[in-house]
Amino acid sequence: MSVSPATINLALQLALTLLRGVQNGRLTLERIEALVGGAQAEGREITEAELRALAAETDSKLDALEAALKGEAAAPN
Amino acid sequence: MAEPDLLKTSVGGIVRHLVTTAGGALATSGVIAADDVTVLVGAVMALFGIAWSILQKWLAARNPGSTTLSAALPSTILAVVLALAVAGCSAVPKPRDAKDALAIAEYTVQGLTDTALAATQAGLIRGSAASEALDKLSALRGGLAIARAAVANGDPDADLKVRALDGLVLALSTFLEARGVSGPGSPPPQSESPSQPRPQASGLVVSLFSGRELRHVR
Numbered sequence: 278m279s280v281s282p283a284t285i286n287l288a289l290q291l292a293l294t295l296l297r298g299v300q301n302g303r304l305t306l307e308r309i310e311a312l313v314g315g316a317q318a319e320g321r322e323i324t325e326a327e328l329r330a331l332a333a334e335t336d337s338k339l340d341a342l343e344a345a346l347k348g349e350a351a352a353p354n
Numbered sequence: 355m356a357e358p359d360l361l362k363t364s365v366g367g368i369v370r371h372l373v374t375t376a377g378g379a380l381a382t383s384g385v386i387a388a389d390d391v392t393v394l395v396g397a398v399m400a401l402f403g404i405a406w407s408i409l410q411k412w413l414a415a416r417n418p419g420s421t422t423l424s425a426a427l428p429s430t431i432l433a434v435v436l437a438l439a440v441a442g443c444s445a446v447p448k449p450r451d452a453k454d455a456l457a458i459a460e461y462t463v464q465g466l467t468d469t470a471l472a473a474t475q476a477g478l479i480r481g482s483a484a485s486e487a488l489d490k491l492s493a494l495r496g497g498l499a500i501a502r503a504a505v506a507n508g509d510p511d512a513d514l515k516v517r518a519l520d521g522l523v524l525a526l527s528t529f530l531e532a533r534g535v536s537g538p539g540s541p542p543p544q545s546e547s548p549s550q551p552r553p554q555a556s557g558l559v560v561s562l563f564s565g566r567e568l569r570h571v572r
Binding site for chain 1 (some may be wrong): 386434447449450451453454456457458460461462463465467468469470471472473474475476477479480481482484486487488491494495498502505506548
């Protein structure tokens with residue numbers, strides 16, 4: 278069985294994406310620990326301002342993903 | 355997706371379901387704790403990745419003319435990185451209220467979004483798959499808006515509305531998994547029956563991370 282350069286490239290892209298997934302997972306856990314765990318350690322609730330800032334950050338990332346997906350959806354296969 | 359990757363995904367999915375089923379049966383009969391089912395599944399899947407890599411290398415050695423790089427390289431890298439990630443990942447605090455749960459859900463969505471964006475930019479999600487992902491993204495945004503409003507307004511059902519995000523995150527995670535991409539999964543559960551193990555959110559990475567979450571959340 279022979280494998281084309283395009284297939285190898287796809288495999289490498291997949292590997293890199295998986296690595297990013299692992300990094301994102303670790304970062305997610307660290308950030309949850311920092312905010313939620315930090316607030317709990319201080320014996321306080323998460324503030325409205327913290328939640329608003331978090332929501333804005335999420336929306337920004339969702340906007341970026343939506344734009345990228347729209348570009349791919351519109352591109353010819 | 356290349357044939358070896360597709361094969362690995364298919365076989366891996368079957369193995370995961372078998373282990374999950376067996377783990378659920380063991381938890382129900384009290385042999386192991388429900389918390390440990392996800393950890394067990396994650397561990398078995400990590401071993402599966404390593405075994406798959408070894409198999410590919412063995413096959414390549416027997417057939418020098420063939421190339422199995424597309425299967426062997428990702429699985430080898432993944433196995434090493436997963437081992438490092440699991441060894442170092444931190445505990446997730448148990449949510450005390452809807453605000454905590456929403457914060458955890460926001461972070462989880464962010465992590466998943468980052469992974470999905472990387473996959474899209476790498477060309478792993480294209481055409482009709484991108485359209486399908488957009489639909490799931492739209493649903494996720496709707497769920498987030500409802501959960502945020504409920505928490506902000508002190509809705510007595512805010513907790514339930516935040517937990518409803520689990521399903522929407524799961525939909526996007528499963529979609530990514532079907533394309534060989536794993537990312538941070540659904541938020542940790544706030545309350546579940548101990549006899550019912552949590553379903554796997556997405557792939558190897560999430561299995562392992564979810565295992566860590568469940569261990570500390572419950």
